[in-house]
Structure formats: C-alpha cells, structure tokens
Amino acid sequence: MLAGAGSARAGNITVKGSDTLVILAQKWAEVYMQQSPATKIQVTGGGTGTGFAALQNQTTDLCNASRKIRAKEIEACVKAFGKRPTEYKVALDGLSIYVHESNPIEQISIEELEGIFTARIRNWKEVGGTDQPIVVYSRENSSGTYEFFKEHVLKGKDFASSAQTLQGTAQVLQAVAGEPKSIGYGGAAYGAGAKHIKVSKEKGGAAVEPSEETVVGGAYPIWRYLYIYVNPALDKGEVAAYLNWIRSDAGQKVVKDIGYFPLPKQFRQ
Amino acid sequence: MPHRQQLGRRSEGWMGLERGYRARPGEWIAEKLIFLVSLTAMVMIFLIFVFVTREALPILLGRMSSAAALETAVISPSRMDTLSPEALRQYLGLTPAEFAGKDRETLELLMELKEEIAAEAPEDKDATVNTAAWRYLLFPHRWTGYDHPVCIWQPVSAIHKYNIVPLIVGSLKTTVVALLFAVPLALAAALYVSQLSSPRLKEWIKPAIELLAGIPSVVLGFFGLIVMATFLQNVFGYASRLNAFVAGIALGLASLPVIFSIAEDALTSVPRTYTEAALALGSSRWRAAWQVVLPAAVPGVFAAVALGFGRAIGETMVVLMASGNASILSWNLFDSTRTITATIAAELAETVFGGHHYRLLFLLGAVLFAVTFLANLAGDLVIQRLKKRLEGKRA
Numbered sequence: 001m002l003a004g005a006g007s008a009r010a011g012n013i014t015v016k017g018s019d020t021l022v023i024l025a026q027k028w029a030e031v032y033m034q035q036s037p038a039t040k041i042q043v044t045g046g047g048t049g050t051g052f053a054a055l056q057n058q059t060t061d062l063c064n065a066s067r068k069i070r071a072k073e074i075e076a077c078v079k080a081f082g083k084r085p086t087e088y089k090v091a092l093d094g095l096s097i098y099v100h101e102s103n104p105i106e107q108i109s110i111e112e113l114e115g116i117f118t119a120r121i122r123n124w125k126e127v128g129g130t131d132q133p134i135v136v137y138s139r140e141n142s143s144g145t146y147e148f149f150k151e152h153v154l155k156g157k158d159f160a161s162s163a164q165t166l167q168g169t170a171q172v173l174q175a176v177a178g179e180p181k182s183i184g185y186g187g188a189a190y191g192a193g194a195k196h197i198k199v200s201k202e203k204g205g206a207a208v209e210p211s212e213e214t215v216v217g218g219a220y221p222i223w224r225y226l227y228i229y230v231n232p233a234l235d236k237g238e239v240a241a242y243l244n245w246i247r248s249d250a251g252q253k254v255v256k257d258i259g260y261f262p263l264p265k266q267f268r269q
Numbered sequence: 270m271p272h273r274q275q276l277g278r279r280s281e282g283w284m285g286l287e288r289g290y291r292a293r294p295g296e297w298i299a300e301k302l303i304f305l306v307s308l309t310a311m312v313m314i315f316l317i318f319v320f321v322t323r324e325a326l327p328i329l330l331g332r333m334s335s336a337a338a339l340e341t342a343v344i345s346p347s348r349m350d351t352l353s354p355e356a357l358r359q360y361l362g363l364t365p366a367e368f369a370g371k372d373r374e375t376l377e378l379l380m381e382l383k384e385e386i387a388a389e390a391p392e393d394k395d396a397t398v399n400t401a402a403w404r405y406l407l408f409p410h411r412w413t414g415y416d417h418p419v420c421i422w423q424p425v426s427a428i429h430k431y432n433i434v435p436l437i438v439g440s441l442k443t444t445v446v447a448l449l450f451a452v453p454l455a456l457a458a459a460l461y462v463s464q465l466s467s468p469r470l471k472e473w474i475k476p477a478i479e480l481l482a483g484i485p486s487v488v489l490g491f492f493g494l495i496v497m498a499t500f501l502q503n504v505f506g507y508a509s510r511l512n513a514f515v516a517g518i519a520l521g522l523a524s525l526p527v528i529f530s531i532a533e534d535a536l537t538s539v540p541r542t543y544t545e546a547a548l549a550l551g552s553s554r555w556r557a558a559w560q561v562v563l564p565a566a567v568p569g570v571f572a573a574v575a576l577g578f579g580r581a582i583g584e585t586m587v588v589l590m591a592s593g594n595a596s597i598l599s600w601n602l603f604d605s606t607r608t609i610t611a612t613i614a615a616e617l618a619e620t621v622f623g624g625h626h627y628r629l630l631f632l633l634g635a636v637l638f639a640v641t642f643l644a645n646l647a648g649d650l651v652i653q654r655l656k657k658r659l660e661g662k663r664a
Contacts, residue, residue: 049425050618057622071385076621078382079367082375133508140594140615141425150426156391157414158423161435164511164593164605167615178499179510 011238015043017051017064018144019168020187021226024091024258025064028246031254039238048144055229056080061239063229066093066144067151077231085229090246092261093187094210095149095222098173098194100180105129107198107207110221113153116183119160124181137172137184138163145169148224149185188215188259215261226260321638324631328401335401335429335625343387346380391427400429401625406632407434422596422607424616424626431629435598437636439513439606443588446517446602447524447581452574454521455528459573463536464544464558475533482526490590493519498591507603511593514602519587528577535569536562565659568652575648579641585610609633 015025022045029041046054051063056076069085077085097113099105108127115121116134125131138159139146150159166172169186176184177193184194188210198207201221214220228246230239245251252262327333344352344360352360358368361379371379390396393413398405409418412430423430458478462471498515507514539562547557563570593605594615613630620627 046618049620053621071382071389075379075382075386078375078378079363082371082378084378135509141423142616142618147425156427158412158421158426158430161421161423161597162595162605164509164595165607165615166594175510181508 011039013039013041013062013239013242014060015041015062015064015228016046016054016060017062018048018066018226019045020066020093020143020145021045021064021091024226024255024260027254027258028251031250032242032245036241039242041242047140047142048147049142052076052229055085055231058231061230061234062243065227065229066224067148068225068227069229081231081233083232086232086235088228088230088243088247089225089263089267090228091226091252091255091263092215093224093226094215094220094261095145095185095224096188096190096196096210097199097222098176098184098186099197100176100182101195102180103129103195105197107200109200109203109205109207110153111203113199114155114157117149117154117159117163118157119162132181135179135182136160136163137175137182138165139169139172139186140165140167143168145186149222152224153185153222188261190259212256212261216264318638321631321634325628325635328406328625328628328632329635331402333401333625333628334399335431336399337390337393337396337428343384344380345384346377349377349380393428395428398428400431401629406431406629408432420598422612424629429625431625433609433629433633433636435596436607436609436612436633438598438600439592439596440582440608440610440637442513442600442602442606443517443520443592443608444578444581446514447520448574448578450518450521451525451528451577451581455525455573455577456532456570459529459532459536459570460558460563463533464562465554478529479526481522482530484522486523486584486586487590489519489523490587493587493591505603509593509595509603509605511591511605512603513592513606516588516592516606516608517602519591520581520584523584523587524577524580527580528573531573531576532566532570535566535573538569539565567659568655571655572648572652575644578644582644583610583637583641585614589614609637 015029022043025043029043033039033041048065048067051060051065052069052073054060055063056073056079058080063085069087074084077083097108103124105124105128112121112127116127117136117138119136121127122134123131124134136159138149141147146159150156164175166175169190172184172186173190173193176182188196196209198209199221200207208214208220210220210223215223228243230243235243247263247267255262322329349357354368357376358365361368361376361383363371395413404410409420409432411418412421412428420432420434421430422432422435458474462474462478466474493515494511497519498510501515501518502510505514543561543565544557547561548554552561588608589611592608592611594607594611595605596607596612597604613633616626617630620630
C-alpha cells in the first residue's frame with residue numbers, strides 16, 4: 001500500500017489489466033503525458049484477471065477491466081486494503097464477430113453463436129453458409145473478453161473444447177483472416193483483415209452491425225462497459241485528475257479515435 | 270603408482286602436500302570449487318522439486334476444495350453481534366492476525382460480501398462438488414449441460430473443471446510426433462557425419478546442425494505458426510491449421526540438434542579398430558557403420574533419444590504458439606492440442622496466488638517433473654544394462 005501510494009504521489013501512475021483496453025490505455029497515457037509532462041503513466045496488459053490480482057496485491061494503481069469485478073475479487077481487495085475498489089465506467093465496447101472475407105454469411109443470431117461456440121453447430125450450412133466445418137477461435141481464459149463472451153453469449157456454458165485459444169484479439173483476427181472456415185470474436189476496435197458480421201438478438205430478427213449509434217443506443221446485442229478500478233485510498237491527486245480527464249470530452253475523444261465507443265453523458269460523472 | 274601403495278593410505282594430505290610433488294594450492298581450490306558447483310546443481314534440483322510439490326501439496330493430498338458454492342450457510346450482517354469473535358473470524362476465513370487488524374466497518378463489509386458471493390454462486394448440481402479432487406482430475410464426469418461423461422480442462426468457469434488427462438495426452442502427442450520426426454533424421458545425420466562423410470564436409474555439416482540448437486524457441490514457434498502451419502495444411506489438407514502435428518514437427522526441429530550431437534559423440538567414440546576390422550574382413554563402409562559401429566554405440570544413442578524426449582516434452586514456447594491450444598481429448602494428430610507446458614505458461618500469470626487454479630498448475634508442473642525424471646532414470650537403467658551386455662560382462 002505504501003509503495004502504491006508513494007508512487008502515485010511522485011507523479012507515477014501504474015496501470016495494469018485487460019488486454020482489450022491496453023491500446024486505449026496506452027493512447028490515453030500518451031495524450032495525457034503530453035499535456036501534463038510531470039505525470040508518468042506506465043501501462044501493461046496481461047488480462048483482466050491479472051489486473052484484479054495486481055489491484056489486490058497493490059502492485060498497480062489502476063486496474064483496467066473488460067468485465068465487472070466479482071464479489072470474490074472485492075472480498076480479496078477488502079481483505080487486503082479494507083475498502084471496496086471504486087469502479088469507473090470509462091468506455092463502451094461492442095464485441096465484433098469476425099469471419100473470413102470469403103464467407104458468404106452476412107448475419108448471425110446470438111442463439112446461433114452460442115451453438116457454434118459450444119460446438120452444437122459444427123457446419124456453416126446450419127447457419128445458412130456453405131457446406132464446410134466451422135473452425136472456432138477463442139481467447140485464452142485469462143481474458144475478460146473470454147469471460148464476457150461466455151457469460152453473455154454462451155449464457156455461462158463452457159466453450160467447446162475444440163475451440164482454439166489464442167493470446168490476444170490481434171492474433172484471433174490474424175487467424176481468422178488466414179482460415180476461410182473460421183469464426184472468432186473480439187473488440188470492435190480491431191478492424192482490418194476479416195469481415196465483421198451483423199448480429200441479431202433472435203433468429204430472423206433485425207441484424208445490426210456494431211457502430212457508435214447501435215452500441216450506445218443498445219441496439220447491438222453484444223456490448224459491454226469497459227472499466228477502471230482503483231483503490232479508494234489512492235483516488236486523489238494525480239490519479240484522480242487522470243481519471244477525471246479520461247471521462248472528460250478530451251479523454252472520450254481518444255476512445256473514439258481508437259475505435260471504441262464513448263460513454264453516454266450520464267455516466268461521465 | 271607404487272609410491273602410493275607403499276604409503277598405504279588414500280589421503281594425499283592437506284592440499285596434496287604429501288603427494289610427493291610440489292603442492293599446487295590453485296589446483297586444490299579449483300577442484301573444491303568445481304565440487305561445490307556440482308553440489309549446487311544437485312541442491313537446486315532438489316529445491317525446485319520441493320518448491321513445486323509444496324505448492325501442489327494441498328491438491329496432492331486432496332485437502333483443497335474448489336466447490337463453487339459456499340460451504341457454510343450465509344449469515345446476515347445484521348446478526349454479526351450474535352457471533353463470537355472466533356466464530357466470526359472462521360466464518361470470514363481470516364487468520365487471527367488479519368482478524369485483529371480489521372475494524373468493525375471492514376468486518377461488516379466482508380459479511381455483506383459473503384451474501385453477494387452467495388448470490389453470484391451458480392445454481393448447478395455440481396456447485397458443491399470439489400472439482401480439484403483426484404476423482405475429477407483423472408476420470409470423466411458428466412457435468413451439467415453435457416450429455417455424456419467427459420474429460421475437460423475448463424478452469425475459468427462457474428464450475429471449475431480441472432481434468433488433466435487432455436493436457437497429458439496433448440503433451441505426449443506432440444512429443445511422439447517430435448521424436449518420430451527428429452530421431453531418424455538426427456541419427457542418420459550423426460551416422461553420416463561420424464562414419465561416412467569426408468572430413469571437409471563434416472566440418473560444414475556438424476556446426477550447421479548444432480547451430481539449429483541456437484535458434485530461440487520463440488523464433489521456431491513463430492516459424493511454425495506462420496510458415497509451417499500453412500505449408501503443411503496445403504500438403505496434407507487437414508481441417509485445423511494449428512495442431513499437434515505442426516507443433517510436433519517444430520518441436521522436432523528443437524530437439525533434433527540435441528539428439529544429433531549426443532548421438533554423434535557416441536558414434537565417434539566407438540574405437541576406430543571396430544571399423545578397421547570390419548573393413549579388413551571385406552565389408553563396405555556403409556555396412557561397417559550400420560552393422561558394427563551403430564550397435565556398439567547403442568547406449569549413447571539411447572541416451573541421446575532420452576534427452577531429446579526431455580527437451581521435447583519440456584519445451585513451451587513452440588507448442589504455445591503452434592499447437593492451437595484447444596484442450597481436446599483425442600489421439601488424432603491433426604486436432605488442435607493443449608500441452609502441459611503451454612497451459613502453465615498461458616494461465617499461471619492470471620491465477621490468484623494460492624488459489625486452486627494456481628495449485629493445479631503447480632501439480633501439472635510436478636507431473637512434468639516426475640515424467641522427465643522417470644524418463645531419465647529409465648534411460649539410465651537401460652543404458653547401464655546395455656553397456657554391460659555390449660561389453661560382454663554379465664551380472
């Protein structure tokens with residue numbers, strides 16, 4: 001605790017956690033350090049789980065998270081520093097579904113996605129594609145994206161054990177781009193290389209593609225908040241100023257530049 | 270040495286003063302230092318083994334529970350005062366030292382959190398199952414939502430499923446492919462370099478193969494991931510691009526130089542007279558190498574293969590990158606596979622220190638340690654027996 005508090009006072013902020021948030025957090029740090037050079041911000045990834053572990057071990061000031069903190073993780077934090085970590089929503093993300101450019105599929109429903117990722121559906125023709133087996137790419141289980149997808153799309157069911165796990169969204173995208181039979185998922189910010197398909201809530205329902213309008217408006221079915229968690233004892237001075245800046249218009253402009261979606265006004269305070 | 274026999278004692282005195290020649294303190298010190306270094310290596314191996322098994326001990330002994338549901342009933346925070354301090358401490362799972370340092374507010378907060386954890390716990394017939402017990406680690410079980418008993422590794426899940434069989438099979442699969450690929454190539458190259466090639470050619474081939482050992486495994490993995498995976502898929506036309514076969518071939522490249530150099534040493538150290546005798550009896554060079562030198566060098570060749578096995582099963586980066594990391598239980602070489610080493614590397618960083626997932630990974634480490642240790646031991650025993658037989662001594 002002393003080390004963490006000490007480093008914050010000296011104008012150093014360490015940020016750790018979600019790999020999904022790492023590009024955004026680095027860009028925030030870069031822009032912020034340009035305007036207030038006295039602050040040094042260090043950003044590392046490792047996964048949301050790693051971030052929470054670091055938060056409770058007090059080896060990081062801020063924890064990036066791509067899912068909400070669990071009660072068990074709060075308990076560990078309370079045992080370590082006696083307070084609930086403060087939660088800040090910092091951006092919105094729509095999870096995109098990627099398929100290969102040559103795949104004729106245009107849209108897919110949540111139910112079909114659940115079938116594909118739990119291996120109930122094994123062939124593209126079952127969801128209106130060509131007659132070929134589906135190759136499923138997933139993320140490593142330390143990833144918040146993995147857990148979010150499991151909870152919200154698979155409804156808590158296990159991923160098929162035949163799903164190949166890769167180390168980051170960029171790797172998923174690269175793998176999908178190189179494999180015509182494949183499907184993968186990841187943050188909307190990761191663009192080029194593969195086709196992002198539209199998603200509908202029910203089979204045959206209206207399918208939407210992830211965009212600022214559909215994600216912020218709630219029409220796109222797979223979206224989530226991105227969070228930053230902080231030990232309340234450290235939430236002052238430099239750290240508090242940085243967190244305020246992230247949720248200001250200037251910080252939210254960076255969110256847009258990177259390809260995520262800015263917070264609606266009511267969440268900024 | 271008649272002089273020493275006359276003296277009739279084994280000791281050579283302090284710093285060799287009684288050796289009968291000039292004492293060399295430098296040599297004495299060097300000798301003792303080397304002894305210390307070899308001792309340190311042994312101590313380190315022992316310490317590593319102790320550390321790994323200590324972390325895995327609660328699981329080994331079946332003392333750790335990974336049940337998703339709380340074991341005790343939830344007590345409402347409003348009833349906090351009805352509990353004795355000791356009961357409260359046990360309910361919250363705090364050590365006496367931790368408990369003493371907490372104020373009332375924190376304790377109330379912890380009690381509230383117990384309720385929240387209970388609310389988050391899944392409603393599942395398996396929620397009270399201790400999935401870290403040996404029965405669930407090794408044998409298939411029919412989990413909720415599955416229509417038949419399965420062996421699965423799904424550590425991050427509402428119900429933590431920790432069956433290690435798919436990982437063990439994955440490690441064995443890639444290692445077998447690696448050895449099937451590397452052993453014939455390495456032995457053929459060793460036989461050629463030591464027996465058949467011209468000295469000039471030998472000076473080129475030997476360093477070139479040994480240079481392969483210098484390629485960092487991450488580079489080999491990258492090569493496997495990008496180049497070999499695509500190439501092999503085009504040749505064989507299997508479904509999943511990254512699989513045990515690709516990883517095994519890349520792994521074979523990593524263990525090839527190890528097998529080659531030791532086998533080559535063994536073949537070269539077969540006395541020249543063996544070859545000469547065979548040639549004098551009218552055999553061709555090839556027959557002399559294949560039927561005389563190779564059988565004479567079998568113990569060394571066997572040691573080379575055993576070390577190659579150790580290198581292949583312990584290699585991490587190559588399999589992490591090229592195997593696809595899907596924990597499927599199948600013996601099909603063209604399925605994606607997840608090995609023990611890749612699992613430890615990918616998951617250890619995000620586990621809670623001291624938690625069941627963390628300890629499970631250490632258990633996997635201990636399994637790996639035991640496998641390599643047993644392989645080396647078995648190799649050693651076989652070599653001893655072969656040596657005895659080849660030298661014509663029978664116990």
